[in-house]
Amino acid sequence: MITGITAPSPASGLASRRGTFAGGGGGGGGGVGRGPLSRVAISVRRSPSSLRVAAGARAEPGSVREWIERNLDAGAVTDVSRGGSSGWAEFSTYTTESGKRFFVKTSRRDPSMFIGEGAGLNAMFETNTLAIPRVYYAGATPEGSREGNSFIVMDHLNFGGRGDQAEFGRQLALMHAATPAVEEARAGKFGFTVDNTCGDTPQPNGWMDDWVQFYLERRIRHQLRLARDSTLTELGEKVCERAPLWFEPCGAIKPSILHGDLWSGNIGTVDGKPSVFDPAVYYGHSEAEFGMSWCAGFSQKFYDAYFEVLPKVETHFEERRQLYLLYHYLNHYNLFGGGYRGQCVGIMKGLLA
Structure with a gap:
């Protein structure tokens, strides 16, 4: 199992305070002196305060759908809605039988962009202030996947316009x-x-x-x-x-x-x-x-x-x-x-x- 940025699965209830995310994002990158970026991944598992980057990590074999079903304790994926792109990434919403929804981005680029984005979002999420999607995985796609070279999975938030x-x-x-x-x-x-x-x-x-x-x-x-x-x-x-x-x-x-x-x-x-x-x-x-x-x-x-x-x-x-x-x-x-x-x-x- 991948370790890196670790935090509870959504089924634990500790991550459920963020709703559903319909936007996209992008800052990413790799660590100074931490080796090739394509060999780094983050995965959110248990301790929300642990923000680490593990070299050599890669998702287990299978599709992004299978990764969600295997790791996020939200049940089987019942619907995948494709929609939107940023020019370098494609966006999808994965709905599970528990009702939990995840926002997923896939890309043909190396994982560095998503790793930087995921680490940053989770660091802001930890402050419990602004509404920030929790990231569960950012890194290389599963071996044999046809879904690009990298992906990121986060809570899906219903995003609205400017507020107060x-x-x-x-x-x-x-x-x-x-x-x-x-x-x-x-x-x-x-x-x-x-x-x-x-x-x-x-x-x-x-x-x-x-x-x-x-x-x-x-x-x-x-x-x-x-x-x-x-x-x-x-x-x-x-x-x-x-x-x-x-x-x-x-x-x-x-x-x-x-x-x-x-x-x-x-x-x-x-x-x-x-x-x-x-x-x-x-x-x-x-x-x-x-x-x-x-x-x-x-x-x-x-x-x-x-x-x-x-x-x-x-x-x-x-x-x-x-x-x-x-x-x-x-x-x-x-x-x-x-x-x-x-x-x-x-x-x-x-x-x-």
């Missing part, structure tokens, strides 16, 4: 304030158990003790290296030299679980409760979650409720916000090119003014 902004702000802040589910983060380190992606861009998450150095190296300089643009690199290095000053008012920064790619398309509700999906999860400074605020549609009610739970550090807040925006603008430039370069230059020149 104040409640979303409050629940997001509570998620950021929650005790980390991962041992390294509880010890004060920044990063995540696996690398993943932000969009299609690799996002390195190797653990570091210092938040500012993590962010500058794993986020800003990483994007600058991908851009291979001398002007951006020159400006970026000057920004990195100045950046530590902007964090001095924050004191000791504690690792918070971050969604990592929080824009309007990844936000909704489940039975009226705020929900997020399609993450690029890591443990970092809570303010970094606002890096996609330029296309997230956060209202003043959202911010008021958020900062009521986690008070705002006013001094140099705007400089830090711009630095967090910069990562995502650089990422968009690396993904899409075009006018995003000018916006990156503008942010950096503003920070250096």
